Amino acid sequence: MSLNERNSDIHNTxxxxxxxxxxxxxPDLSGYSIRSHNILLYQKKFVNPFALTSPTxxxxxxxxxxxxxxxxxxxxxxxFNFFSKPEIFNKLRITKLFExxxxxxxxLPLIYLQRFIEIQNPDIIHGHSTAxxxxxxxxxxxxxxxxxxxxxxxxxxxxxxxxxxxxxxSRKYLRRRKQENLLMKRADLVITLGEAMKKDIIRRGIDExxxxxxxxxxxxxxxxxxxxxxxxxxxxxxxxxLIIGYVGSIRKIEGLEILFRAAKLLEQKIKNLYVVIVGKYxxxxxxxxxxxxxxxxxxxxxxxxxxxxxxxxHNYYSIFxxxxxxxxxxxxxxxxxxxxxxxxxxxxxxLITSDLPALKEMVKPYxxxxxxxxxxxxxLSDKIYKYISDxxxxxxxxxxxxxxxxxxxxxxxxxxxxxIIYENLLNK
Numbered sequence: 507m508s509l510n511e512r513n514s515d516i517h518n519t520x521x522x523x524x525x526x527x528x529x530x531x532x533p534d535l536s537g538y539s540i541r542s543h544n545i546l547l548y549q550k551k552f553v554n555p556f557a558l559t560s561p562t563x564x565x566x567x568x569x570x571x572x573x574x575x576x577x578x579x580x581x582x583x584x585x586f587n588f589f590s591k592p593e594i595f596n597k598l599r600i601t602k603l604f605e606x607x608x609x610x611x612x613x614l615p616l617i618y619l620q621r622f623i624e625i626q627n628p629d630i631i632h633g634h635s636t637a638x639x640x641x642x643x644x645x646x647x648x649x650x651x652x653x654x655x656x657x658x659x660x661x662x663x664x665x666x667x668x669x670x671x672x673x674x675x676s677r678k679y680l681r682r683r684k685q686e687n688l689l690m691k692r693a694d695l696v697i698t699l700g701e702a703m704k705k706d707i708i709r710r711g712i713d714e715x716x717x718x719x720x721x722x723x724x725x726x727x728x729x730x731x732x733x734x735x736x737x738x739x740x741x742x743x744x745x746x747x748l749i750i751g752y753v754g755s756i757r758k759i760e761g762l763e764i765l766f767r768a769a770k771l772l773e774q775k776i777k778n779l780y781v782v783i784v785g786k787y788x789x790x791x792x793x794x795x796x797x798x799x800x801x802x803x804x805x806x807x808x809x810x811x812x813x814x815x816x817x818x819x820h821n822y823y824s825i826f827x828x829x830x831x832x833x834x835x836x837x838x839x840x841x842x843x844x845x846x847x848x849x850x851x852x853x854x855x856x857l858i859t860s861d862l863p864a865l866k867e868m869v870k871p872y873x874x875x876x877x878x879x880x881x882x883x884x885x886l887s888d889k890i891y892k893y894i895s896d897x898x899x900x901x902x903x904x905x906x907x908x909x910x911x912x913x914x915x916x917x918x919x920x921x922x923x924x925x926i927i928y929e930n931l932l933n934k
Contacts, residue, residue, distance in 0.1 A: 525628035656693035723920035731854035751826030756787030767883035
């Protein structure tokens with residue numbers, strides 16, 4: 507072992523150990539898992555972070571190590587695996603029975619987590635939404651007198667409504683909401699992503715003094731402007747096209763039908779306009795979009811690429827002339843700030859989004875992008891035409907957006923908030 511390696515090991519022994527409890531993680535690709543991985547990666551500068559994922563995510567005997575980040579997994583469990591079989595799990599009554607047996611009566615996640623924490627001996631337990639798994643960390647933290655942080659990145663009850671699994675204000679909705687509220691009240695500190703989310707949490711009765719903001723962020727060195735990937739354009743057959751791009755989950759709240767209708771309105775004005783959609787999709791909504799594209803007569807000007815590896819996303823951004831995030835007006839979209847706008851800005855792309863409160867926190871007209879009237883395809887088409895017609899304005903605004911992200915949303919800047927939060931909590 508070299509002197510530098512020995513000094514590094516000595517330094518690490520004095521760093522605080524932070525256990526992150528995650529609902530999911532890489533290699534499952536989502537905004538949630540990407541944020542989690544970057545938190546762990548950048549926190550290594552000042553603490554020793556490691557993660558344990560929910561038993562509903564992965565079950566493996568050995569941990570996964572991704573970019574030198576340790577993700578511990580729950581060991582394979584016969585009870586869980588029996589009740590999680592699709593033919594059983596998909597039946598509502600059995601699902602409820604599964605939750606009662608596995609989470610309440612047998613308390614299997616709690617038992618394993620308690621042993622895990624006794625062995626690992628973390629200085630802080632940092633739970634991430636949802637409360638369904640993170641609540642076990644809080645219970646053990648109280649017994650062991652370990653500080654507990656709850657980071658809420660979205661409101662699960664509203665997400666379930668948008669996905670069609672529960673009805674708003676139903677018994678299940680109120681139960682999930684109550685569970686989240688209770689964990690926020692019990693936590694020593696609460697972290698969330700943006701001002702709109704913070705205001706909603708305060709309205710739920712959570713003490714404002716213990717709520718801290720740590721926004722989404724990107725690595726602006728990895729995501730940076732690049733020349734269009736001509737090989738990709740050629741592969742897609744889009745060498746002569748002006749490309750409107752979308753990157754993200756393809757689900758109802760993203761409002762892609764609004765983009766399609768705007769594209770139809772531009773059909774005669776911009777002859778070589780083409781829409782490229784990148785991301786994983788829910789089957790029902792995907793079929794609706796395919797049907798709409800055919801109904802509008804623009805199916806030959808739209809491509810669905812599907813899900814791609816995260817390290818290939820920059821190639822797709824490189825060929826986009828404009829990036830659109832056309833989210834619909836819903837409780838989730840008004841409150842929750844997504845990660846994807848920051849990626850487009852970091853790539854120096856002109857970004858146009860719905861003028862929703864959560865998006866307006868990041869997208870500043872003529873600084874970091876532009877806004878259109880939510881759910882208004884006519885207004886969106888006008889915005890697209892404006893910037894397609896003025897390439898200089900489009901490029902200048904893309905450069906301005908990148909500068910904005912570098913100054914405000916780079917991980918090197920954002921990660922410092924966690925350092926301050928941890929230090930203050932441990933020095934109480």
